[in-house]
Amino acid sequence: xxxxxxxxxxxxxxxxxxxxxxxxxxxxxxxxxxxxxxxxxxxxxxxxxxxxxxxxxxxxxxxxxxxxxxxxxxxxxxxxxxxxxxxxxxxxxxxxxxxxxxxxxxxxxxxxxxxxxxxxxxxxxxxxxxxxxxxxxxxxxxxxxxxxxxxxxxxxxxxxxxxxxxxxxxxxxxxxxxxxxxxxxxxxxxxxxxxxxxxxxxxxxxxxxxxxxxxxxxxxxxxxxxxxxxxxxxxxxxxxxxxxxxxxxxxxxxxxxxxxxxxxxxxxxx
Amino acid sequence: xxxxxxxxxxxxxxxxxxxxxxxxxxxxxxxxxxxxxxxxxxxxxxxxxxxxxxxxxxxxxxxxxxxxxxxxxxxxxxxxxxxxxxxxxxxxxxxxxxxxxxxxxxxxxxxxxxxxxxxxxxxxxxxxxxxxxxxxxxxxxxxxxxxxxxxxxxxxxxxxxxxxxxxxxxxxxxxxxxxxxxxxxxxxxxxxxxxxxxxxxxxxxxxxxxxxxxxxxxxx
Numbered sequence: 001x002x003x004x005x006x007x008x009x010x011x012x013x014x015x016x017x018x019x020x021x022x023x024x025x026x027x028x029x030x031x032x033x034x035x036x037x038x039x040x041x042x043x044x045x046x047x048x049x050x051x052x053x054x055x056x057x058x059x060x061x062x063x064x065x066x067x068x069x070x071x072x073x074x075x076x077x078x079x080x081x082x083x084x085x086x087x088x089x090x091x092x093x094x095x096x097x098x099x100x101x102x103x104x105x106x107x108x109x110x111x112x113x114x115x116x117x118x119x120x121x122x123x124x125x126x127x128x129x130x131x132x133x134x135x136x137x138x139x140x141x142x143x144x145x146x147x148x149x150x151x152x153x154x155x156x157x158x159x160x161x162x163x164x165x166x167x168x169x170x171x172x173x174x175x176x177x178x179x180x181x182x183x184x185x186x187x188x189x190x191x192x193x194x195x196x197x198x199x200x201x202x203x204x205x206x207x208x209x210x211x212x213x214x215x216x217x218x219x220x221x222x223x224x225x226x227x228x229x230x231x232x233x234x235x236x237x238x239x240x241x242x243x244x245x246x247x248x249x250x251x252x253x254x255x256x257x258x259x260x261x262x263x264x265x266x267x268x269x270x
Numbered sequence: 271x272x273x274x275x276x277x278x279x280x281x282x283x284x285x286x287x288x289x290x291x292x293x294x295x296x297x298x299x300x301x302x303x304x305x306x307x308x309x310x311x312x313x314x315x316x317x318x319x320x321x322x323x324x325x326x327x328x329x330x331x332x333x334x335x336x337x338x339x340x341x342x343x344x345x346x347x348x349x350x351x352x353x354x355x356x357x358x359x360x361x362x363x364x365x366x367x368x369x370x371x372x373x374x375x376x377x378x379x380x381x382x383x384x385x386x387x388x389x390x391x392x393x394x395x396x397x398x399x400x401x402x403x404x405x406x407x408x409x410x411x412x413x414x415x416x417x418x419x420x421x422x423x424x425x426x427x428x429x430x431x432x433x434x435x436x437x438x439x440x441x442x443x444x445x446x447x448x449x450x451x452x453x454x455x456x457x458x459x460x461x462x463x464x465x466x467x468x469x470x471x472x473x474x475x476x477x478x479x480x481x482x483x484x485x486x487x488x489x490x
Contacts, residue, residue: 079477
């Protein structure tokens with residue numbers, strides 16, 4: 001039986017000397033240094049991570065170079081799938097990233113601005129390596145196309161850019177369908193409302209996306225512990241749960257999280 | 271285009287990875303090196319003849335894969351003919367079969383695989399989540415040196431099509447994704463085989479399979 005995947009997310013930044021470093025913040029503030037990305041990846045692999053997501057959060061040329069180097073070093077030592085995102089805009093960017101040892105690329109803005117990139121990437125490298133990432137924001141006005149009820153109110157989800165700072169007016173569910181049609185192999189669903197809160201994933205959002213597409217869905221943003229993973233798998237139907245800070249700060253180990261899920265009959269790789 | 275790595279002093283076997291222009295070859299190279307193979311990534315068929323084993327990797331679409339590998343078709347058939355171990359991974363495994371529904375999808379003529387394991391690759395049913403992506407269990411059906419020590423273990427899959435060999439006995443392991451499908455196939459002679467999953471992405475289980483492969487190569 002196919003198992004649910006537990007994926008640690010590692011945001012790669014540069015430290016003062018230009019070396020790769022991982023920082024974690026709460027609500028985009030109080031950034032704390034949490035480690036070297038390669039060492040973190042090795043430790044997570046030992047504790048049973050099913051996959052990794054690396055995000056280049058520098059969005060700079062230096063960041064890109066550093067990221068490729070990090071990916072090469074991780075791929076040389078860790079034999080599980082790696083997804084790499086941040087600043088990918090062309091098929092050459094995709095090719096370079098895959099050649100460095102990534103298995104999939106995660107694309108947000110690059111695809112919103114030029115949706116053909118999905119078709120091009122899927123045709124050249126296969127749809128399994130094209131992950132379309134959405135940064136969704138709840139909106140309670142009448143400007144969307146698909147609505148769900150949240151606390152008695154009618155809500156739609158908008159695709160945002162630049163980490164939620166810029167709206168697009170595009171309905172997440174419309175975009176998810178289009179991305180799938182164009183050849184996306186997986187959807188990576190972030191919630192601006194939940195990011196950094198640790199009070200659980202955006203279940204209505206995740207559920208709506210899972211019900212709209214046939215491609216696998218990675219839920220992200222808001223995970224505060226194993227019980228949130230349980231909810232997003234059983235209530236929303238996600239295929240994978242992503243978390244950053246709970247693992248980085250050793251609040252919960254991946255092992256513990258998987259044991260919790262296994263005890264409650266959620267299939268995981270132990 | 272040829273890169274030779276000689277990291278290991280006491281290598282067990284020399285393995286060629288066929289470079290036909292697709293995807294991530296780094297992980298499979300490092301995985302085979304871990305298994306004490308000398309690895310050469312090349313599109314030069316002359317290298318195939320000297321190798322103890324040949325790996326046909328692959329991610330991507332069947333048509334593109336077959337078309338990119340087409341100049342090497344005769345050379346790959348010769349590898350199999352000589353009895354040299356030929357290991358197809360993911361799309362590389364699907365290319366060992368005769369044909370695929372995938373190649374026909376766009377209304378173009380069917381593309382021919384290598385036909386070393388007669389059969390066809392078919393798509394998962396409508397309404398199923400595709401690709402089948404993630405860790406799933408290997409249910410070993412019969413003896414083959416490739417599967418030594420991996421029965422019941424988990425491997426990492428990413429695919430939308432699966433192999434249906436004409437001969438049921440070609441299935442070495444099965445995996446359950448709402449239906450049972452062959453996740454490891456092999457020909458009758460046992461020297462041509464493939465995994466639908468990525469051993470180079472399947473953690474310790476995958477490394478065990480790569481070690482088994484290198485062991486097979488060292489015996490020939």
